[in-house]
Amino acid sequence: MFKSLILLPILFLAGACTKKNKVTTDGTIVTTIGMIADVTREIAGDKQEVINLIGEGIDPHTHKPLKSEVDRIQNAELVLYNGLLLEGKMGTLLNTRKEKGNPVVAVTEGLEDVELIGDADHPDPHLWMDVSLWTKVAGKIGGELIRHDSENSDHYTQRLAEYQKHLTDLHTHALMVFPTIPPGQRVLVTAHDAFSYLGRAYGIEVRGIQGISTESEAGTKDINDLVDHLVEKKIPAIFVESSVSDKSVKAVIEGAAQKGHTVKIGGELFSDAMGQPGTYEGTYIGMMDHNITTIVNGLGGTAPKNGFQGKLND
């Protein structure tokens, strides 16, 4: 019986092998996260069809894989992903495809080590939180579009320049409004560590309640230390995130209340995913405009309620 069993995996392998013709593409550009898709659409205009895999409002860490994503990646003319392990297993596989010569590009490729936060082997992947860094990434995406479709290079160059100008305006705006927060209160407390780049770029201390890993839970001592810190510095607000549960945030607020210090929830921030598609917050600029405005006003600074270009609704 077991002799025939040995043949089983071999038979099964043979049965599932298929004849394949040369790979054909459907001309689309596939991106992994909304922030990359948005920038690519802004630069490409109507010249390219951009398909995004991990939907808006979904944390890339908890994304459930689907077969159709594989079809889309294989059919794409160009795949753009973040890299730095943000996409987990999908990122590893995309890297393998890149090494095999497929048209796959990590948009964070080419950034200097000093521009990244964290140790060289495991940098923090959330670099869109620093608008000036994401402006460089936009440049990388624009360059890839030009390389990929050189006939329209003038179109891309012009749109890229316009978009980068827009991003620079947003960055300058952020650099102006963050200093309006009273110096002692420049502490951003959120549920998990996704805001390090924002902290570095705009001069604000960032503290996550739980570590990066979702398996590591906030210990009682961590919560107590954080509460002491809040009470001591009289930090007026902490923030919840669109894609993370706010349980630990509530624990901190209660802890501070017991020590006679009122902390309010300063608002909801977009960390790993943008807002609803079709809204202003569903674009990269809108998402960052919302984050900047919410943080600055929540911590006692003054930023225009409607954002840097008057498009935010509150």
Added chain:
Amino acid sequence: MNWTVNDLHIILVGGLCAMACALPGTFLLLRRMSMMGDAISHAVLPGLAIAFLISGTRTSWWMFFGAAIAGILTALFSQWITRFGKVERGAAMGIVFTTLFAIGLILIKQTADDVDLDAACVLYGALEYTPLNLVTLFETETTILQVPHAAIVIGATLLFNILVIGFFFKEFTMASFDPALAETQGFRPRLMHYLLMTMVAVTTVAAFEAVGSIIVIAMLIVPPATAFLITRKLPVLIALSLIVAVLSAILGQVSSQALPYLFGLPETTSSGMMATASGFLFLLAWLFGPDGLIKKRTGELEKPMELED
């Protein structure tokens, strides 16, 4: 519904994985240790943490190595606690995997809190993504034959399991049903037990790495349990488990693409649907099996099984 060659690749990997798990799963069922796969899925955490501490990287090989050692230790410790602590097997596994998981949490908290180290991120693969890494088996001018890299890994694991169980079939059988008799006949049941547990640990971790956790845990348990409703002859039991395993993979992938489509919804996850399909096949066997609903099975399960080899 958009049926492509990728669906065949997924069925290939899923089917091989299901068979690789169902084979040792049959013996786990006979020993009432079916939850071993689930236990190992939690117990790998300290293995990952220690492998990271030693190597300083999260590369697959180190993570696999750490996880495999932790898996084998789970099996060993469970056995020792059962033997020396006089604790029932299920409880022994529970003690071991919760303790190991907790040690893993503590290790990560103390040493690597700033690194994303959970199993879902650094160890588990995704069945759905396996067609992204294809290996060419042969190529001519007109045709190209490719299979996912994971199919080779899992296929090798399955082959290894078939060889080990085939070679020690008598010993495994004896040790499962009547350890005392096996001892007197010189079959060394304890050694066989450790061999089986090592096999389970390596299979589980290799499959976690290639295709993710849910399908592995399901296929260790459900196909053997389904076969057990239909037959009590060991060779038939094994063959039926393998058939149920393959059927689950095929049925699962087809329905992951077709079922939601019928209701106007986009496709759903393949691994989840394969696990669900195995549960559905179990239900069928329970309803329409040889004894079916009519005969109450609970009392019978308590009796030792007859050997009809």
